[in-house]
Structures are given as C-alpha cells and as structure tokens.
Amino acid sequence: MAKQGSLFDTSDPSDTEQLAKLRANMRALLNKVGDRQVCKGPACGAVVWFARHKDGRIGIYNPDGSSHFSDCPDADKFRG
Ligand SMILES: [Zn+2]
Numbered sequence: 160m161a162k163q164g165s166l167f168d169t170s171d172p173s174d175t176e177q178l179a180k181l182r183a184n185m186r187a188l189l190n191k192v193g194d195r196q197v198c199k200g201p202a203c204g205a206v207v208w209f210a211r212h213k214d215g216r217i218g219i220y221n222p223d224g225s226s227h228f229s230d231c232p233d234a235d236k237f238r239g
Contacts (some may be wrong), residue, residue, distance in 0.1 A: 207219050
C-alpha cells in the first residue's frame with residue numbers, strides 16, 4: 160500500500176533497492192535451476208522459467224519467482 164502525498168512519508172527509499180536486489184537474486188536463482196523460455200500458450204507468450212522439481216514435474220515461473228500457472232491466460236492448457 161503506497162502512502163502517496165504524505166508530508167510525513169517515512170518510507171525508506173532503500174526498500175525499492177532491496178526489492179530490486181531481491182528480484183535480481185530471484186532471476187539469478189531461476190537461471191541456475193531453470194531454463195529461460197517463452198511460454199507456449201497461444202494467448203500468452205510471456206518470458207518464463209521452466210524448472211524441474213525433484214519429483215520430476217516441471218514448474219513454470221514468472222521472473223519474480225511466482226508460479227506462472229497463477230496468471231497465465233493459457234494455464235488450463237498445460238494441465239494434463
Ligand atoms: Zn503463459
């Protein structure tokens with residue numbers, strides 16, 4: 160929740176920095192464990208990471224590390 164227009168905005172500017180760092184870490188991690196690819200959903204085409212889990216299943220992740228299944232417009236096409 161952004162507190163905009165407040166004269167007493169005490170939000171720490173390093174928050175954004177921290178967030179950017181976290182995102183960079185997440186991308187580095189995704190690059191390490193997964194393959195950067197383009198989602199094959201015909202209505203999607205987003206850049207995603209495919210990562211194989213220990214149990215052999217493939218997970219698809221957004222650049223921020225969240226599951227791509229949750230916001231892919233073609234998610235239903237990937238579920239068997
Ligand atoms: Zn997709």
